[in-house]
Amino acid sequence: MAGEAANLARFLQWATTLGILDSPNSTGTLSACLGLSMRVSHFPEAGGRGLAATRALTKGELVLRVPKVALMTSDCLISSDRTLATALGNFNFLSPAQVLCIALLNEVNKGRSSWWYPYLKQLPRSYDLLASCSQFEIDALQIDDAIWTAEKAVHKSKMEWKEATPVLSELNFKPQLTTFNAWLWASATISSRTMHISWDTAGCLCPVGDFFNYAPPEEDPHQLDKPEATDIDSFLTSVDEGEKEDSSTEELVVANADRLTDAGYDEGLASYCFYAKRNYERGDQVLLSYGTYTNLELLEHYGFILQDNPNDKAFISLESEMYSLCSWPKDSLYISQDGKPSFALLSTLRLWATPVSKRRSVKHIAYSGHLISVGNEAAVMEWTARRCQDVLSSCWTLMVEDTRLLHIIDKIQDCNGEEETSSQALREEIRSFLAKNCVTSGAKTTRSISRWRLAVEWRYSYKRILSKCISHCAKTLDNLSTL
Numbered sequence: 001m002a003g004e005a006a007n008l009a010r011f012l013q014w015a016t017t018l019g020i021l022d023s024p025n026s027t028g029t030l031s032a033c034l035g036l037s038m039r040v041s042h043f044p045e046a047g048g049r050g051l052a053a054t055r056a057l058t059k060g061e062l063v064l065r066v067p068k069v070a071l072m073t074s075d076c077l078i079s080s081d082r083t084l085a086t087a088l089g090n091f092n093f094l095s096p097a098q099v100l101c102i103a104l105l106n107e108v109n110k111g112r113s114s115w116w117y118p119y120l121k122q123l124p125r126s127y128d129l130l131a132s133c134s135q136f137e138i139d140a141l142q143i144d145d146a147i148w149t150a151e152k153a154v155h156k157s158k159m160e161w162k163e164a165t166p167v168l169s170e171l172n173f174k175p176q177l178t179t180f181n182a183w184l185w186a187s188a189t190i191s192s193r194t195m196h197i198s199w200d201t202a203g204c205l206c207p208v209g210d211f212f213n214y215a216p217p218e219e220d221p222h223q224l225d226k227p228e229a230t231d232i233d234s235f236l237t238s239v240d241e242g243e244k245e246d247s248s249t250e251e252l253v254v255a256n257a258d259r260l261t262d263a264g265y266d267e268g269l270a271s272y273c274f275y276a277k278r279n280y281e282r283g284d285q286v287l288l289s290y291g292t293y294t295n296l297e298l299l300e301h302y303g304f305i306l307q308d309n310p311n312d313k314a315f316i317s318l319e320s321e322m323y324s325l326c327s328w329p330k331d332s333l334y335i336s337q338d339g340k341p342s343f344a345l346l347s348t349l350r351l352w353a354t355p356v357s358k359r360r361s362v363k364h365i366a367y368s369g370h371l372i373s374v375g376n377e378a379a380v381m382e383w384t385a386r387r388c389q390d391v392l393s394s395c396w397t398l399m400v401e402d403t404r405l406l407h408i409i410d411k412i413q414d415c416n417g418e419e420e421t422s423s424q425a426l427r428e429e430i431r432s433f434l435a436k437n438c439v440t441s442g443a444k445t446t447r448s449i450s451r452w453r454l455a456v457e458w459r460y461s462y463k464r465i466l467s468k469c470i471s472h473c474a475k476t477l478d479n480l481s482t483l
């Protein structure tokens with residue numbers, strides 16, 4: 001801990017000399033890069049190390065400026081290292097992210113002699129991104145879609161590492177920096193800490209700017225959802241309105257493409273600039289929205305999830321005919337965090353539940369988000385609830401068991417020993433974890449427990465969405481039965 005504090009102090013001093021500054025109005029030489037608007041603090045429940053406001057901050061205010069010279073980019077690392085430039089020159093098939101990974105490891109390999117040493121020293125030692133998960137941790141996700149995503153992430157990392165291996169050898173790195181674990185560390189650093197820049201898709205590492213923890217964007221103006229039309233008023237309206245233009249799917253696809261951020265590189269100021277996304281009181285954690293992410297995406301790219309993520313979604317497998325019926329993109333067919341089917345999913349299900357011969361004539365109603373008929377709506381709700389229930393039943397633990405398991409994992413983390421449980425499924429899962437981890441070192445086990453916990457938390461949050469959806473369907477069916 002003392003070492004960590006010393007590393008942080010040295011890093012902040014270094015950052016100050018580079019002109020990183022948390023006040024846009026200060027002039028002259030400052031003794032510290034932070035303190036005027038924010039300070040480094042610890043938020044155990046919301047990201048660990050982060051930035052706290054040292055005064056009231058106003059929404060839109062510039063709270064941090066990181067000059068270009070302090071941004072770690074592939075360009076700057078390569079241009080200052082001829083050996084690296086030559087080695088990379090022989091392997092021009094590598095992606096920008098692979099190049100940045102290699103350049104980052106190259107700096108780590110230099111140790112104290114790296115100009116970036118103070119920055120490198122205070123980076124996290126390990127991460128909990130999906131790509132770092134063992135098969136046990138992946139299986140703990142329980143849901144096929146998530147397991148597939150995690151296995152794909154591991155596979156992708158392995159492939160990228162293998163492709164990069166000849167360059168790592170050519171650069172004569174210390175053996176421990178050529179391993180897959182070292183690669184995972186570098187790629188997780190890049191995935192979870194880089195900021196967008198227009199001149200390199202790999203982004204840049206932004207000292208101090210990468211201390212901001214995440215909060216989801218307040219609202220997502222690009223959501224595909226439209227107002228729901230499940231009630232009888234909108235049903236009647238839709239019948240009165242008659243034929244309407246189909247909603248433009250193209251527009252919706254384009255709308256989902258760009259991400260929201262409250263930071264960006266400012267050419268005029270030649271700095272990366274961070275703005276307060278809302279008003280903050282002194283002591284509040286100052287947060288940044290890295291973008292709009294589901295919990296699975298947060299886990300994949302950043303290694304954490306949010307208990308209450310307004311952008312979380314559950315994807316359920318649909319009949320193949322459903323995908324071909326609709327022109328919405330696949331990723332718009334989901335159940336939202338509140339348990340309601342997305343606009344596109346509901347429209348698709350309504351069309352699918354219509355007899356084939358009638359689909360053409362009701363397509364415009366379905367695509368404008370309106371209920372087609374009471375019978376159709378009831379069929380849609382019954383199908384949706386059944387599909388959600390099937391997924392829940394296919395999981396080897398119930399939600400209540402997941403909650404219990406989280407409690408047990410906390411006890412294991414606190415070294416309080418074993419907890420009794422009457423659930424056979426939980427006993428199996430705990431036994432399997434202990435069997436796989438008893439031979440590994442303490443630090444490794446701690447990481448593994450933390451990733452196992454994340455997987456259980458994730459599956460619980462997914463099941464909660466499905467269970468909310470079942471309640472939503474039951475409520476809608478109830479309302480329909482009174483019509």
Ligand SMILES: C[S@@+](CC[C@H](N)C(=O)[O-])C[C@H]1O[C@@H](n2cnc3c(N)ncnc32)[C@H](O)[C@@H]1O
Nearest residue numbers: 046047048049192193210211212213214302304
């Ligand atoms: C850009 S860094 C933020 C600073 C980081 N906490 C640090 O100590 O350097 C992003 C990482 O912080 C953590 N993080 C950020 N926001 C979080 C949140 N709301 N909840 C939990 N962890 C969070 C995750 O580990 C994520 O990968």
